[in-house]
Amino acid sequence: GFGYSDIYRAKLVDGKYVGAEILPEPVNSPDFEGDTFIAPDESYIIVSTFRKEDNIGQADLYISFRKEDGSWLPLKNMGERINSEGGENCQILSPCGKYLFYTSRRDTNLSGVSPLTYEAIKKAWTEPQNGNGDIYWVDAKIIEELRPKKIEK
Numbered sequence: 059g060f061g062y063s064d065i066y067r068a069k070l071v072d073g074k075y076v077g078a079e080i081l082p083e084p085v086n087s088p089d090f091e092g093d094t095f096i097a098p099d100e101s102y103i104i105v106s107t108f109r110k111e112d113n114i115g116q117a118d119l120y121i122s123f124r125k126e127d128g129s130w131l132p133l134k135n136m137g138e139r140i141n142s143e144g145g146e147n148c149q150i151l152s153p154c155g156k157y158l159f160y161t162s163r164r165d166t167n168l169s170g171v172s173p174l175t176y177e178a179i180k181k182a183w184t185e186p187q188n189g190n191g192d193i194y195w196v197d198a199k200i201i202e203e204l205r206p207k208k209i210e211k
Contacts, residue, residue, distance in 0.1 A: 061088040065105065084132040085122055092117060093147040098155075100124060102201065105133060106147035114138060116145030119160060121204055134204060140196065151198060159195045 064086045068075040080086060085103060093106040101124050106117045118141040120133035140146060144163035151158055164187045186192045 060086040062090040063092060065091050065094050065103075081130070085130050090117070093149060095149045095151065097151070102205070103130065104136070104149045104158075106145075106149065107133065109133065109135070114141040115143035116163070117147055119146045119149055121201065123205055123209055125209055131206065131209065136200070136204065139200065152195075156198055157195045158198045158200065159193060161191045162194050163191045 059080055060083065065081045066078045067081060068078040070076075085091070085105065087107070087109065089108050089110065091105050091107045095104045097103070102121055103124070104119055104121050107120055108117050109120065112135045114135065114137075119136045121136055122130045122133045124130055135141065140158075140160065142162055142164045144165055146160055146162045149158065149160040182188050183190075
């Protein structure tokens, strides 16, 4: 492959999956590509990856749109409305297509707490945004907001 972890696809032919093939750049890169969600109509892909040039935190969610010729546009960071300094992954669209769910390892519970007491640590580890991962959701309209107005062939 291209890097530490890459994305492959296998085509369904006559009811059987055949010949897994690696997706080309720009979807895969020398960096890590992890959890992947492909749109039901295969028009876009959302990838949890670490791209050094514009990462907000750890693994961020990036989106790429498919061109008419089947190739992919460069991955685009989905921005601070989705990504944080913690890692984001496990992205999935609701069955109705209205919501994008994902997990985030945001850690805000101990920021500004000084001195760190046992009670502060215990409270932080039993509440959301403790760095262990929580489930978030946003309106799936963000996907259309990120879609280019015109996708070149």
